[in-house]
Amino acid sequence: MLINFFSLLLKLHMATSLKEFHFLIILCLLFIHFSLAQDGNQFIYNGFQGANLHLDGIAKIHPNGLLQLTNTSKQQMGHAFYRIPLSFNTYSSGLMTNLSFSTNFVFAMVPELPNLGGHGIAFTISPTMNFSHALQSQFFGIFNPSNWSLPANHVVAIELDTSMSIEFEDIDKNHVGVDVNSPKSIEAAPTSYFSDKERKNISLELISGNPMQLWIDYDEAEKTLNVTIAPVKIPKPNRPLLSTAIDLSQILLEYMYVGFSSSTGTFASDHYILGWSFNKSGQAQSLEISKLPSLPPQKRKKKSFKMILILPLAAAVVLIIVIGASYFIRSKKYEEVLEEWETEYGPHRFSYKNLYRATNGFKERELLGRGGFGKVYRGKLHNSNQQIAVKRVSHDSKQGMKEFVAEIASIGRLRHRNLVQLLGYCRRRGELLLVYDYMPNGSLDKFLFNNVKPNLNWFQRFRILKGVASALLYLHEEWEQVVLHRDVKASNVLLDADLNGRLGDFGLARLYDHGSNPQTTHVVGTLGYLAPELARTGKATTSTDVFAFGIFMLEVACGRRPTNLQGVREGVILLDWVLECWKGGAILDASDPKLEGNYLTKEMELVLKLGLLCSHPLPEMRPSMRQVLQYFDGDATLQEMQPDSLSINTSTESNEALQLVMSFGYSFGKYSAHSLSSNESILDKTR
Structure with a gap:
């Protein structure tokens, strides 16, 4: 616009006097000022x-x-x-x-x-x-x-x-x-x-x-x-x-x-x-749709058509024979036993054939992880394209199988945004396969301990802790039965697409009615997360879940495993180390160095102190999960505590717990008590 204006001005200059030209320049400047104001x-x-x-x-x-x-x-x-x-x-x-x-x-x-x-x-x-x-x-x-x-x-x-x-x-x-x-x-x-x-x-x-x-x-x-x-x-x-x-x-x-x-x-x-x-000063002009730029062309999938060939009658007969023989061989390959009592749990039972196809034959490239329990594979159900995770657990004993499957069916009805949904099971040749929703970001422990990028910031970690706490409250108080998870730890917390924490792995879970006492007397769980009283009584309670959650809180805040403190003197466990930092007046020194101090001090202190309180050696001193969530949400204030009130020797308690577990007479297979890592579960083989 201005180029055209000055071109016109030049022509007028050629046809006017100098005085008239100066007057036109003044008009030009006023015009430019007015135009800029409008623009x-x-x-x-x-x-x-x-x-x-x-x-x-x-x-x-x-x-x-x-x-x-x-x-x-x-x-x-x-x-x-x-x-x-x-x-x-x-x-x-x-x-x-x-x-x-x-x-x-x-x-x-x-x-x-x-x-x-x-x-x-x-x-x-x-x-x-x-x-x-x-x-x-x-x-x-x-x-x-x-x-x-x-x-x-x-x-x-x-x-x-x-x-x-x-x-x-x-x-x-x-x-x-x-x-x-x-x-x-x-x-x-x-x-x-x-x-x-x-x-x-x-x-x-x-x-x-x-x-x-x-x-x-x-x-x-x-x-x-x-x-x-x-x-x-x-x-x-x-x-x-x-x-x-x-x-x-x-x-x-x-x-x-x-x-x-x-x-x-x-x-x-x-x-x-x-x-x-x-x-800014009136109704915006309407856009001219026909003049707008076009979008880049979207990639379209090319449709492929199979050519249908008409085979001679003799070839068709041969084909039928081959298909029949193949079907017979494959039926043996996927053979599984379905007992009469399992029909009532039908919707929760997957066929081995479908799981085999979903995981591409349990190929190594579909492997998501492995541990003392077995292996976990990624899969996709062919009939629905739903992504799943399949855990293969050895389960040779038939004792208690009916009760165990009944509990799997019950747990499959749990619904909470911070739980990994257990979709069902499959049983074949002494092997138990548990089917879960697939979590694309895998387990939390990889982000905490294996330097997986991106590093989790404090906001994400605090949100994960609140989510898992909310899930445990649902299991303990808000469902139709009390559900004891019995294996709360970082490797059993999975992250969805938006890095929200979801508590998974219900392979060791137990259910009982509200108002009654759990009857189990088998010690299961993971070393480093076992409450001291669990080994003495053999009875898991909501309080033992709270103990494990306390250790989990310290894991998330400190970025360290419960029993493997790198750079800290040998023999010290995470609980004792955080407590020593608190006694020394520098509890924030226990925070994860990867956070580089980028956290809310009030929240970090709350998590560390609340983690210690939840992991108190005396079960009656631990809060409930409802109270934990109230502390997280700011609806309740954590009372001032002295570190000496938590100074019962936790490492001694843990050692005593381990000795009591061994005195129960359970066999750890090829593992000795001292060779079990913090991520391997003591599976209750008899259920």
Whole structure:
């Protein structure tokens, strides 16, 4: 525009006097000033070639003008903000202002894997364009665990969320939300639009890969923020998806930046913006859909067709014979015994054939892990494509098998977001196969002890502890029977796609009715996690689970195994070491060095002291899991304790427990008592 103006000015100069030319220059400067003022209040981009944007992270602009915020890289973020700060709120300077604004943009989300988005796009109004301290995943590249929910953020965002984050109380994994200073929405709704023609709401899938348009309108007079969404070829619906009462004058500063933030997590999506219109002083202009850049072509699976050949009759006969013989041989291969009493547990029994196919014949490449119990394999059920984990446990004894399978069927009915669901079992030739939901990130102990990247930060660790505590409370008090897990430890806590902790491995679990006493007298569990009284009485209780959870808390906080302290003098176990640090007035010295001090001191002290209390040698001194969760949630305060109150020699108690276990007369097979590692379970062979 300015080039054309100056070209015209040059022609006028050739035809006018010098005085008239000076007058035209003054008009030109006034025109430029007026134009810039107008552009500062509103802009429109039908594609982003030459757009006045600040990009960071993995955001980029394609040659055709398409703005890409993120690609299918994991745990990444991208930002694109209008470079010029806009005047939003001048109340602080004593001047009246109009906070009303209007914007609309066209976006598209193309997931790497079907139905698995990560994590979404947020239209953001922020006092800064520097998000170097923000985190990806559920934080949208705007916040981090230490600053979310702080009023000092002065951030308003409209999130297009494709992942369900429990800690932010998300309603589902396909919603639109209004965020103020936090990724926890003050109001949210499942993604849909109102059809003026059909007079009803129609659902939309954010990660469908199809372009959609979002309108955001704030009315200062009404103190109302309206958010509307629709497919790109449908005009703006008459009814908004969200209509939120909010006073932005209490949140926004005088000058703010507007733009987009996006992030990926364990799963990733291509997040695109095709066009954007914004107006700070009126209704934003409508985008010209026909002029918007096109999306990159999606890869389509080529359909393969099998050629059908007509065989001669003689060949067909031979084929039938071969198939019959193969079926007979395979039936012997997959042969398994189904006794009469197992019919009542039918839905929980898997056929060996299906599990064999699911794990590709239990091939070594599908192996997830191994231990004293046996091996665990990754698998996929062919009839449903559901991913599973299959644990193969040797179980030669037939004594108590019926009761054991009955308990497996009961445990299969447990439902909690922090439990790995036990789907069922299979029994074949003295071998027991337990089938679980598959957890893509494996067990927690790998992240704590094997330097698996990324390193778990304190926010993630604290969330895992709360999740496992919630699961144990459900097992102990909230289900129809009391469930004793009997093997709580880091290797039995698995991490889902979003690194949430889930308690698994119910191979040693026991059930009994509320109000009754457990009858078991067999000592099972893992050395280093066994409560001292368990060896004396032989009876597992909820208190022995609490003891193991206390050791687990110390594992997570210290990043060390219960009985293998590297760099610490020989013979000292984790309990004694943390207690010594506390007695020396430096309990925080016990924290995991990999955290590099990046944790909330109050939370770290709570976890260490509560871990010691849960692992108290006297069972009556340990809290219940309900009390533990109240401490975590801040609904109760841990009373001041002196380290001397916990100074009963825990290592002596543990040694006595080990001797008592040995005196019971149980055989550890090829393992001696001193050669068992902290991750190997003492299996109760007789059940």
